[in-house]
Amino acid sequence: MTAMTAYSEHIGVTIERPVEVVYAFAADPSNLPRWAAGLSAAIAExxxxxxxxDSPMGKVVVEFAPRNAYGVLDHIVTLESGERVDNPVRVVANDGGSDVVFTVRKHSGMSHDDFARDVAAVRADLEKLKQLLEDGIA
Known part of the structure; x- marks a missing residue:
């Protein structure tokens, strides 16, 4: 039997900084606690x-896509239960700025309310990333 395709929402933000700057900052795992509260309050290699x-979901292991020239920031989060959550993320050039797009998936058994909370958390994280980069803090 073929598995059902998960419902997805693409959450995006436009950042008025060059794609190289946005990618370099967002691709550095040590920066996650500065902008990705939905994933990490603290992170260490x-x-x-x-x-x-240390995440709102407990201790998690995060595996990142290797650095690349295509703006791919995919990461897999392994929860304490062993469940693996694939998170597709892209940084793409938009004239002199950048678009960051995160795909949020509604996983099997996830309630509509939980999915809405995930979407809101990702949106807040991307807005924080935008603020840090555009304000020159990062």
Whole structure:
């Protein structure tokens, strides 16, 4: 039997900073606590090169796509239960600025309210990223 395709929402923000600047900041896992409260209050690299984060979901392991020239910031979050959550993220050039697009998926068994909270958290995180970069804090 074929699995059902998950419902997705694409959450985006336009940032008035060059794509190279946005990608470099967002691709550095140590910056996550500064802008991604929905994922990480604190994050550290362990001796195996894995990133361990204290998140609203408990301790999680975060695996990041290798740095690349295409703006791919995908990451997989492994929850304490062992469940793996794939998070597609892109940074693309928009004239002299950048668009950041995060795909949020409604997973099997997730309530509509939980999905709405995830979408709101991602939107808030992207707005924080925009603020940090446009205000020159990052």
């Amino acid at each position: 362990d001796s195996d090169g894995r990133w361990i984060a």
